[in-house]
Amino acid sequence: MSFFSEFREFAVKGNVVDLAVGVIIGGAFGKIVDSLVGDVIMPVIGKIVGGLDFSDYFIPLAGQTATTLAEAKKAGAVLAYGSFLSVLLNFIILAFVIFLMIKQINRLKRETPAPAPSAPPPTPEDVVLLREIRDALKR
Template identity: 55%
Template sequence: MGVLAEFKEFAVRGNVIDLAVGVVIGAAFGKIVTALVDNIIMPPIGWLIGGIDFSDWVITLREATVDASGAEVPAVAIGIGAFLNTLVQFVIVAFAIFLLVKFINRLKRKQKEAPAEAPPPAEDVLLLREIRDALKQQAPGERIG
Protein backbone atom coordinates (compact mmCIF):
# COMPACT_ATOMS: atom_id res chain seq x y z
CA MET A 1 0.00 0.00 0.00
CA GLY A 2 1.41 3.35 -0.99
CA VAL A 3 2.00 6.21 1.38
CA LEU A 4 -0.75 8.30 -0.24
CA ALA A 5 -3.30 5.50 0.06
CA GLU A 6 -2.32 4.96 3.70
CA PHE A 7 -2.65 8.67 4.40
CA LYS A 8 -6.06 8.79 2.71
CA GLU A 9 -7.28 5.86 4.83
CA PHE A 10 -5.96 7.57 7.97
CA ALA A 11 -7.43 10.98 7.14
CA VAL A 12 -10.96 9.78 6.37
CA ARG A 13 -11.23 7.61 9.45
CA GLY A 14 -14.00 8.88 11.76
CA ASN A 15 -11.75 9.57 14.74
CA VAL A 16 -9.49 11.91 12.78
CA ILE A 17 -12.43 13.96 11.53
CA ASP A 18 -13.85 14.13 15.08
CA LEU A 19 -10.46 15.24 16.38
CA ALA A 20 -10.19 17.97 13.73
CA VAL A 21 -13.67 19.27 14.60
CA GLY A 22 -12.74 19.21 18.29
CA VAL A 23 -9.55 21.21 17.68
CA VAL A 24 -11.40 23.87 15.68
CA ILE A 25 -14.17 24.18 18.27
CA GLY A 26 -11.57 24.18 21.07
CA ALA A 27 -9.67 27.05 19.43
CA ALA A 28 -12.86 29.07 19.09
CA PHE A 29 -13.79 28.27 22.69
CA GLY A 30 -10.32 29.38 23.80
CA LYS A 31 -10.81 32.76 22.12
CA ILE A 32 -14.16 33.17 23.86
CA VAL A 33 -12.63 32.33 27.24
CA THR A 34 -9.73 34.73 26.62
CA ALA A 35 -12.15 37.54 25.85
CA LEU A 36 -14.23 36.65 28.91
CA VAL A 37 -11.23 36.69 31.25
CA ASP A 38 -9.49 39.74 29.79
CA ASN A 39 -12.56 41.94 29.33
CA ILE A 40 -15.14 40.79 31.89
CA ILE A 41 -13.60 38.89 34.81
CA MET A 42 -10.24 40.53 35.47
CA PRO A 43 -11.18 44.26 35.22
CA PRO A 44 -13.65 44.13 38.15
CA ILE A 45 -11.18 42.08 40.21
CA GLY A 46 -8.46 44.65 39.50
CA TRP A 47 -10.83 47.49 40.39
CA LEU A 48 -11.80 45.79 43.68
CA ILE A 49 -8.18 45.42 44.80
CA GLY A 50 -7.10 48.94 44.03
CA GLY A 51 -7.35 49.66 40.34
CA ILE A 52 -4.71 47.19 39.15
CA ASP A 53 -4.81 46.37 35.46
CA PHE A 54 -3.70 42.76 35.51
CA SER A 55 -2.62 42.72 31.90
CA ASP A 56 -0.02 45.42 32.69
CA TRP A 57 1.06 44.01 36.08
CA VAL A 58 4.77 43.19 35.77
CA ILE A 59 7.84 42.96 37.95
CA THR A 60 10.58 44.86 36.16
CA LEU A 61 14.01 43.32 36.59
CA ARG A 62 15.76 45.89 34.39
CA GLU A 63 14.36 49.11 32.94
CA ALA A 64 14.52 49.80 29.23
CA THR A 65 17.71 51.65 28.31
CA VAL A 66 19.51 53.12 25.35
CA ASP A 67 22.93 51.70 24.58
CA ALA A 68 25.99 53.66 23.38
CA SER A 69 25.01 53.33 19.72
CA GLY A 70 21.56 54.81 20.38
CA ALA A 71 19.63 51.53 20.03
CA GLU A 72 16.92 50.92 22.59
CA VAL A 73 17.44 47.91 24.87
CA PRO A 74 14.02 46.58 25.96
CA ALA A 75 13.13 46.15 29.61
CA VAL A 76 13.37 42.75 31.26
CA ALA A 77 10.13 42.06 33.12
CA ILE A 78 8.16 39.18 34.61
CA GLY A 79 4.55 39.36 33.40
CA ILE A 80 2.61 38.32 36.51
CA GLY A 81 -0.67 39.77 35.22
CA ALA A 82 -0.49 37.90 31.93
CA PHE A 83 0.25 34.72 33.87
CA LEU A 84 -2.75 35.26 36.16
CA ASN A 85 -5.02 35.88 33.17
CA THR A 86 -3.81 32.66 31.56
CA LEU A 87 -4.28 30.77 34.83
CA VAL A 88 -7.89 31.95 35.12
CA GLN A 89 -8.48 30.98 31.48
CA PHE A 90 -7.09 27.51 32.16
CA VAL A 91 -9.37 27.01 35.17
CA ILE A 92 -12.43 28.03 33.13
CA VAL A 93 -11.55 25.74 30.23
CA ALA A 94 -10.70 22.83 32.57
CA PHE A 95 -14.02 23.25 34.39
CA ALA A 96 -15.95 23.38 31.11
CA ILE A 97 -14.24 20.19 29.91
CA PHE A 98 -14.95 18.53 33.27
CA LEU A 99 -18.66 19.36 32.92
CA LEU A 100 -18.70 18.06 29.33
CA VAL A 101 -17.03 14.75 30.28
CA LYS A 102 -19.36 14.38 33.26
CA PHE A 103 -22.39 14.90 30.98
CA ILE A 104 -21.11 12.37 28.42
CA ASN A 105 -20.42 9.79 31.15
CA ARG A 106 -23.95 10.26 32.50
CA LEU A 107 -25.38 9.64 29.01
CA LYS A 108 -23.26 6.49 28.61
CA ARG A 109 -24.35 5.22 32.05
CA LYS A 110 -28.02 5.69 31.14
CA GLN A 111 -27.46 3.74 27.92
CA LYS A 112 -25.90 0.84 29.82
CA GLU A 113 -28.67 0.83 32.44
CA ALA A 114 -31.41 0.62 29.82
CA PRO A 115 -32.48 -3.03 29.73
CA ALA A 116 -31.72 -4.76 26.51
CA GLU A 117 -34.72 -6.30 24.81
CA ALA A 118 -34.67 -10.06 25.32
CA PRO A 119 -34.38 -12.08 22.14
CA PRO A 120 -37.45 -14.14 21.25
CA PRO A 121 -37.37 -17.60 22.83
CA ALA A 122 -36.26 -20.55 20.77
CA GLU A 123 -38.90 -22.91 19.33
CA ASP A 124 -38.11 -25.70 21.80
CA VAL A 125 -38.62 -23.28 24.70
CA LEU A 126 -42.00 -22.27 23.28
CA LEU A 127 -42.99 -25.95 22.97
CA LEU A 128 -41.96 -26.64 26.57
CA ARG A 129 -44.04 -23.67 27.74
CA GLU A 130 -47.10 -25.01 25.90
CA ILE A 131 -46.64 -28.41 27.56
CA ARG A 132 -46.30 -26.76 30.99
CA ASP A 133 -49.42 -24.69 30.47
CA ALA A 134 -51.36 -27.75 29.31
CA LEU A 135 -50.27 -29.67 32.42
CA LYS A 136 -51.40 -26.83 34.65
CA GLN A 137 -54.84 -26.80 33.04
CA GLN A 138 -55.57 -30.54 33.34
CA ALA A 139 -57.49 -31.96 36.24
CA PRO A 140 -55.65 -34.25 38.67
CA GLY A 141 -55.58 -37.83 37.39
CA GLU A 142 -56.61 -36.81 33.84
CA ARG A 143 -54.40 -38.00 31.01
CA ILE A 144 -53.23 -35.75 28.23
CA GLY A 145 -53.47 -37.10 24.90
Protein backbone atom coordinates in the same frame (compact mmCIF):
# COMPACT_ATOMS: atom_id res chain seq x y z
CA MET B 1 -0.18 0.29 -1.51
CA SER B 2 1.40 3.62 -2.44
CA PHE B 3 2.37 6.20 0.14
CA PHE B 4 -0.33 8.65 -0.97
CA SER B 5 -3.16 6.12 -0.98
CA GLU B 6 -2.07 4.95 2.48
CA PHE B 7 -2.00 8.57 3.70
CA ARG B 8 -5.44 9.24 2.18
CA GLU B 9 -6.85 6.17 3.95
CA PHE B 10 -5.38 7.40 7.24
CA ALA B 11 -6.59 10.99 6.79
CA VAL B 12 -10.20 10.10 6.08
CA LYS B 13 -10.60 7.73 9.03
CA GLY B 14 -13.30 8.87 11.42
CA ASN B 15 -10.92 9.45 14.34
CA VAL B 16 -8.72 11.88 12.43
CA VAL B 17 -11.69 13.88 11.18
CA ASP B 18 -13.23 13.92 14.68
CA LEU B 19 -9.93 15.10 16.13
CA ALA B 20 -9.68 17.89 13.56
CA VAL B 21 -13.20 19.08 14.36
CA GLY B 22 -12.41 18.93 18.08
CA VAL B 23 -9.26 21.01 17.64
CA ILE B 24 -11.10 23.66 15.62
CA ILE B 25 -13.96 23.88 18.11
CA GLY B 26 -11.48 23.87 21.00
CA GLY B 27 -9.58 26.78 19.45
CA ALA B 28 -12.76 28.78 19.03
CA PHE B 29 -13.87 27.92 22.56
CA GLY B 30 -10.44 28.99 23.85
CA LYS B 31 -10.92 32.41 22.25
CA ILE B 32 -14.30 32.75 23.95
CA VAL B 33 -12.75 31.92 27.32
CA ASP B 34 -9.87 34.36 26.65
CA SER B 35 -12.39 37.10 25.99
CA LEU B 36 -14.45 36.17 29.05
CA VAL B 37 -11.40 36.34 31.29
CA GLY B 38 -9.75 39.36 29.69
CA ASP B 39 -12.83 41.46 29.01
CA VAL B 40 -15.26 40.47 31.79
CA ILE B 41 -13.69 38.74 34.78
CA MET B 42 -10.29 40.45 35.11
CA PRO B 43 -11.71 44.01 34.89
CA VAL B 44 -14.21 43.14 37.65
CA ILE B 45 -11.43 41.68 39.81
CA GLY B 46 -9.28 44.75 39.03
CA LYS B 47 -12.12 47.03 40.11
CA ILE B 48 -12.58 45.10 43.35
CA VAL B 49 -8.90 45.41 44.24
CA GLY B 50 -8.72 49.12 43.50
CA GLY B 51 -9.06 49.70 39.77
CA LEU B 52 -5.80 48.02 38.83
CA ASP B 53 -5.28 46.25 35.52
CA PHE B 54 -3.70 42.84 36.06
CA SER B 55 -2.23 42.76 32.57
CA ASP B 56 0.22 45.52 33.53
CA TYR B 57 1.55 43.78 36.66
CA PHE B 58 5.21 43.04 36.09
CA ILE B 59 8.60 43.03 37.75
CA PRO B 60 11.39 44.58 35.68
CA LEU B 61 14.43 42.30 35.46
CA ALA B 62 16.70 44.66 33.53
CA GLY B 63 16.26 47.73 35.73
CA GLN B 64 13.58 49.34 33.55
CA THR B 65 11.55 52.26 34.86
CA ALA B 66 8.66 51.83 32.44
CA THR B 67 5.09 52.10 33.69
CA THR B 68 3.44 49.72 31.22
CA LEU B 69 4.29 46.15 30.36
CA ALA B 70 4.74 46.92 26.66
CA GLU B 71 7.30 49.65 27.38
CA ALA B 72 9.13 47.44 29.88
CA LYS B 73 9.34 44.55 27.39
CA LYS B 74 10.88 46.87 24.81
CA ALA B 75 13.53 47.92 27.32
CA GLY B 76 14.46 44.39 28.45
CA ALA B 77 13.39 41.28 30.31
CA VAL B 78 10.38 41.41 32.61
CA LEU B 79 8.53 38.99 34.84
CA ALA B 80 4.93 39.55 33.66
CA TYR B 81 3.04 37.90 36.51
CA GLY B 82 -0.17 39.81 35.73
CA SER B 83 -0.37 38.16 32.32
CA PHE B 84 0.36 34.84 33.97
CA LEU B 85 -2.55 35.36 36.38
CA SER B 86 -4.88 36.02 33.43
CA VAL B 87 -3.70 32.90 31.60
CA LEU B 88 -3.97 30.83 34.79
CA LEU B 89 -7.54 32.01 35.30
CA ASN B 90 -8.23 31.15 31.65
CA PHE B 91 -6.97 27.63 32.24
CA ILE B 92 -8.97 27.14 35.43
CA ILE B 93 -12.21 28.27 33.75
CA LEU B 94 -11.56 26.11 30.68
CA ALA B 95 -10.69 23.06 32.81
CA PHE B 96 -13.82 23.58 34.91
CA VAL B 97 -16.07 23.84 31.85
CA ILE B 98 -14.52 20.70 30.34
CA PHE B 99 -14.99 18.91 33.68
CA LEU B 100 -18.68 19.87 33.70
CA MET B 101 -19.10 18.69 30.11
CA ILE B 102 -17.47 15.31 30.80
CA LYS B 103 -19.49 14.93 34.00
CA GLN B 104 -22.71 15.59 32.04
CA ILE B 105 -21.72 13.12 29.31
CA ASN B 106 -20.97 10.44 31.91
CA ARG B 107 -24.31 11.12 33.62
CA LEU B 108 -26.16 10.75 30.32
CA LYS B 109 -24.35 7.49 29.62
CA ARG B 110 -25.40 6.11 33.02
CA GLU B 111 -29.03 7.14 32.51
CA THR B 112 -29.53 5.04 29.42
CA PRO B 113 -31.81 2.28 30.63
CA ALA B 114 -30.42 -1.21 30.62
CA PRO B 115 -32.40 -3.60 28.49
CA ALA B 116 -35.17 -5.15 30.56
CA PRO B 117 -34.66 -8.81 31.26
CA SER B 118 -36.76 -10.59 28.72
CA ALA B 119 -38.76 -13.74 29.30
CA PRO B 120 -36.82 -16.91 28.61
CA PRO B 121 -37.14 -17.99 25.00
CA PRO B 122 -39.77 -20.65 24.33
CA THR B 123 -38.54 -24.21 24.44
CA PRO B 124 -38.11 -25.67 20.94
CA GLU B 125 -40.72 -28.21 19.86
CA ASP B 126 -38.26 -31.07 19.47
CA VAL B 127 -37.10 -30.62 23.08
CA VAL B 128 -40.71 -30.61 24.30
CA LEU B 129 -41.42 -33.75 22.27
CA LEU B 130 -38.33 -35.50 23.63
CA ARG B 131 -39.35 -34.63 27.18
CA GLU B 132 -42.82 -36.09 26.59
CA ILE B 133 -41.28 -39.31 25.23
CA ARG B 134 -38.93 -39.50 28.24
CA ASP B 135 -41.81 -39.04 30.68
CA ALA B 136 -43.92 -41.61 28.84
CA LEU B 137 -41.09 -44.20 29.00
CA LYS B 138 -40.72 -43.66 32.75
CA ARG B 139 -44.33 -44.80 33.29
